[in-house]
Amino acid sequence: MSAQSPIVEGATALIGFNDLVGLLHAVFVKHGTSPEVAAILAHNCASAERDGAHSHGIFRIPGYLSTLASGWVDGKAVPVVTDVASGWVSADACNGFAQPALAAARALLVEKARSAGIALLAIHNSHHFAALWPDVEPFAEEGLVALSVVNSMTCVVPHGADRPLFGTNPIAFAAPRADGAPIVFDLATSAIAHGDVQIAARKGERLAPGMGVDSLGQPTTDPKAVLEGGALLPFGGHKGSALSMMVELLAAALTGGNFSFEFSWADHPGARTPWTGQLLIVIDPSKTAGQRFAERSQELVRQMHAVGLRRLPGDRRHRTRAKSELIGIEVQAQDLAQLQALLAD
Amino acid sequence: MSAQSPIVEGATALIGFNDLVGLLHAVFVKHGTSPEVAAILAHNCASAERDGAHSHGIFRIPGYLSTLASGWVDGKAVPVVTDVASGWVSADACNGFAQPALAAARALLVEKARSAGIALLAIHNSHHFAALWPDVEPFAEEGLVALSVVNSMTCVVPHGADRPLFGTNPIAFAAPRADGAPIVFDLATSAIAHGDVQIAARKGERLAPGMGVDSLGQPTTDPKAVLEGGALLPFGGHKGSALSMMVELLAAALTGGNFSFEFSWADHPGARTPWTGQLLIVIDPSKTAGQRFAERSQELVRQMHAVGLRRLPGDRRHRTRAKSELIGIEVQAQDLAQLQALLAD
Numbered sequence: 048m049s050a051q052s053p054i055v056e057g058a059t060a061l062i063g064f065n066d067l068v069g070l071l072h073a074v075f076v077k078h079g080t081s082p083e084v085a086a087i088l089a090h091n092c093a094s095a096e097r098d099g100a101h102s103h104g105i106f107r108i109p110g111y112l113s114t115l116a117s118g119w120v121d122g123k124a125v126p127v128v129t130d131v132a133s134g135w136v137s138a139d140a141c142n143g144f145a146q147p148a149l150a151a152a153r154a155l156l157v158e159k160a161r162s163a164g165i166a167l168l169a170i171h172n173s174h175h176f177a178a179l180w181p182d183v184e185p186f187a188e189e190g191l192v193a194l195s196v197v198n199s200m201t202c203v204v205p206h207g208a209d210r211p212l213f214g215t216n217p218i219a220f221a222a223p224r225a226d227g228a229p230i231v232f233d234l235a236t237s238a239i240a241h242g243d244v245q246i247a248a249r250k251g252e253r254l255a256p257g258m259g260v261d262s263l264g265q266p267t268t269d270p271k272a273v274l275e276g277g278a279l280l281p282f283g284g285h286k287g288s289a290l291s292m293m294v295e296l297l298a299a300a301l302t303g304g305n306f307s308f309e310f311s312w313a314d315h316p317g318a319r320t321p322w323t324g325q326l327l328i329v330i331d332p333s334k335t336a337g338q339r340f341a342e343r344s345q346e347l348v349r350q351m352h353a354v355g356l357r358r359l360p361g362d363r364r365h366r367t368r369a370k371s372e373l374i375g376i377e378v379q380a381q382d383l384a385q386l387q388a389l390l391a392d
Numbered sequence: 393m394s395a396q397s398p399i400v401e402g403a404t405a406l407i408g409f410n411d412l413v414g415l416l417h418a419v420f421v422k423h424g425t426s427p428e429v430a431a432i433l434a435h436n437c438a439s440a441e442r443d444g445a446h447s448h449g450i451f452r453i454p455g456y457l458s459t460l461a462s463g464w465v466d467g468k469a470v471p472v473v474t475d476v477a478s479g480w481v482s483a484d485a486c487n488g489f490a491q492p493a494l495a496a497a498r499a500l501l502v503e504k505a506r507s508a509g510i511a512l513l514a515i516h517n518s519h520h521f522a523a524l525w526p527d528v529e530p531f532a533e534e535g536l537v538a539l540s541v542v543n544s545m546t547c548v549v550p551h552g553a554d555r556p557l558f559g560t561n562p563i564a565f566a567a568p569r570a571d572g573a574p575i576v577f578d579l580a581t582s583a584i585a586h587g588d589v590q591i592a593a594r595k596g597e598r599l600a601p602g603m604g605v606d607s608l609g610q611p612t613t614d615p616k617a618v619l620e621g622g623a624l625l626p627f628g629g630h631k632g633s634a635l636s637m638m639v640e641l642l643a644a645a646l647t648g649g650n651f652s653f654e655f656s657w658a659d660h661p662g663a664r665t666p667w668t669g670q671l672l673i674v675i676d677p678s679k680t681a682g683q684r685f686a687e688r689s690q691e692l693v694r695q696m697h698a699v700g701l702r703r704l705p706g707d708r709r710h711r712t713r714a715k716s717e718l719i720g721i722e723v724q725a726q727d728l729a730q731l732q733a734l735l736a737d
Binding site: 131132171218234287292335347354360 | 474476477478479480482484507508509510511512514516537549550552553554555556557563565567575577579627628629630631632634635637638640641642644645646647648651653673675677679680681682683685688689691692695696699700701702703705
């Protein structure tokens, strides 16, 4: 961007996936990550942007850079993978991001799942600041079923309690199917994802009722009131709350990671990334008795359409992905300029 | 019960746990199960009644007997257990109940979980007509973490669809803790459990809004309209619906069982039990890096209480259990008389 081409507010630009990955890679390296970590985070972030998952796309970059600058997370951490048992891989992210730990443990995890039928990866001492579906979708693309949970930071009031304790604690699931993209969903166990509250605040929009409370614990539809001392509610009342509790147990207690309420970034101004744990369970459905799993999941999808369902979980992402692959990823010209400015000395 | 002691409507009686198990065992055997199957179902059903989980207690007996009389389920089936892989046990319930298949596979499943760190049991060709928490709670009592899902019969409209497809598809979870009963929950992914709709209909009570639709697909609070051609909605909108879809994939596609929409009991008047599949995943948390799981889960409970939570999932069941163990299980005298009458020639 030069002074000769001022950016019109609201104007959009198109950028190819590889170009966006390259730009993000350069930004991460310049701001303190190793090239290896940069490659993984850039691919993750560009994938979200490509799929229209804006709350986890380039919108996240200022948060990444702020947390790196604060010294709260180690952008050059080299994860340590341990082969614990025939179905159990453990990864210490060494105060780095969770995704490089998954990448480092992935081959061993898949090998164990294919041999034993099921295996888990327990990541601890990790920071997860991205969407969860990119962690599970690739397993389904190679014929495996994957489930992942990650806890985050205290911002959700357990159903029946007075004050927040749980994180947004998402659950992501992916399964292969015969005639199409994998079946994938990624849902926060909070009534709304934290990133979507931030986006609503930025856009000046209100939240739907039942999503959050203000700093006094009173119901509010103001995203700023939620972000400034308020808190979120679990989805689906006591049931979503029970699932959020399960995520704390699986992602933290079972991995050796922190609960969402156990870390404080008070001494690290600018820190943004929850320092917790993550669990992945991977299953090889080729062990299923007498049936081909991918054909069975295809049959379920066929019947879901037959009862009038127009949109499967993940459909909108895949449509946006197809469009992005055809014409490029549509981003705000202003956002792109800001990314490029991050490379300037 | 004799003619000399007429039963006052609404009167209650007390019965000891072992006496109730014995009575139910005799009822099951008399109505067509093997002694082995009777022992398992009687213990399951009496446990629900003891814990105050009335929708899965002796309330279920007429349904059990009706389905046995119809020839739809084999009350004498002997399950076939297969050792598929180091983390995978498969059980063919042979058109019998799911609980005897779990009992037959349990020792092998626990052995694999303790060795590999995680193992699954895939049950198919099975009928599940009970609560799901009795299947997972015993694992937590011996220090293991357990998760189970079971699909049922078409009665839930997927979010965004017009007609029902999914079952009530519950998810149950159990985890040990250091200073108290295990943390256990069992939640239908429908907005309300089918048994609770039946109980509301029997009592003449209305349902809360958002639970179900009538035979024309219109919202209703009349439990009879839901039961007579209507359907339930998933809990928590698209999120509960996604979880219900996951249950179909894990409990049916992954086990080799039927989807909730794949069987028809039209040729078996009186049939009540869904003929599907069930998945259990069991994890040995002693493999967790550097921490004792049960102490960590205890810490989570402590913090949940500290933010004002008065009642944990399962607390009410455990309080009722303690009372039942002290003074006996409180049942309607009329219900007890009806059970005893089932033993008459």
